[in-house]
Amino acid sequence: MMRKASFVLSTIFLILLGVGCSNLTYTPVPTPYPVDYVPTIIALTVQAGEAALITPSPVVIQQNTPTPSPTLTVEIQLATNGPSPTPLAMNSTSTESPVPSATISQDPNASPTRRPTRTPTITPTPPVPNAGVQISEPGPMSKVASPLELVANLHSFPSGSYHVEIWLEPLQPGGEPRQLFKEVKKIISNPIDWIYLDPQIPFELRRVSEFGQVRLGIYDQVGRAVSVNSVDLILLSMGLSDITPTGDLSEPIVIREPTRNHLIQGGTAVVSGLAKPSEQFILAELVTSDGTVVGYNQVFLTPNPDGSYVPFTFEVPYNVTTGTWVRLQLSESGVRIPGVEHLSSVEVYLSP
DSSP: HHHHHHHHHHHHHHHHHHHHHHTTTOOOOOOOOGGHHHHHHHHHHHHHHHHHHHHOOOOOOHHHHOOOOEEEEEEEEEOOSSSOOOOOOEEOOOOOOOOOOSSSSOOSSOOOOEEEOOOOOOOOOOOOOSSEEEESSSTTTTTESEEOEEEEEEETTTEEEEEEEEEEOOOOTTTTOOEEEEEEEESSSSOOEEEHHHHEEEESSSSEEEEEEEEEEEOTTTSSSEEEEEEEEEEEEESSOOOOOOOOBBBSSEEEOOOOOOOOOSSSSEEEEEESSSSEEEEEEEEEETTTTTEEEEEEEOOTTTTOOOEEEEEBBBBSSSOOEEEEEEEOSSSSSSEEEEEEEEEEEEEO
């Protein structure tokens, strides 16, 4: 009986000793994941390893050749003891830096830039020049008692001269005008561009009043008229002067063509320009240095009611046997007081 009790105690001791030792070396067995969760674990594992496992190959790009982005397809199947999961197919697109494209892209927010286009060149019309002879005082139709106080500017001509004249209308219709005053002054060979005049001109009349005209002209070294201008007046033998404001100081007759020193050939000169005609015609003359007229034409122009410029173009036939320098003169003569009222000119060279 005693031996049996000792055997029981020994057995219990050994069991307890075995249990204690087994606790010291015990390693818990990992709990298996559910089979349905395995595809999710595989997908997460693949995504985590793609950055380290997939190394993009170097890309060589040719200009103007678009390169398609590489597409990587990974197919993984997992065999388990449980029900087979659905095969996982992944279309993983490489996330490497985008390849520069040969196609030019535009910023939608950028301001549009106009492409330069060919624009026809427009030649501006030259302005109307000031008159070569400008009469500032007295103004048109002023009532003037002696002395006549004249204020004027003249465009000088080297070695030429300028004339100051006062004319009266004829006593009878169709008669000759009467010259009341005339003064001629020489111009030096190297003058200033403009000559300023402010003389006081005394005069006497046989009547209480008369219709008159002041004429100023510039002449070249051989006596040909270069520029002439005039102002109509009422001259008084007594009383006080009544001076009107200054009139238009622009050139009454503007020559656009031909220009100065222009060569003209073929026996015909084409003349064009602008005019403010007070009468109905303009006389064109080609005058040589000795005063010979080698060509002329008379052109009728209708004045504008508002007094504005009238354009003109006409031809002047001429006849020369050798090359000749001439002065083209366009002039307008008065009716009430005959004589040149306005004149413009330009020097040109004629060839047969």
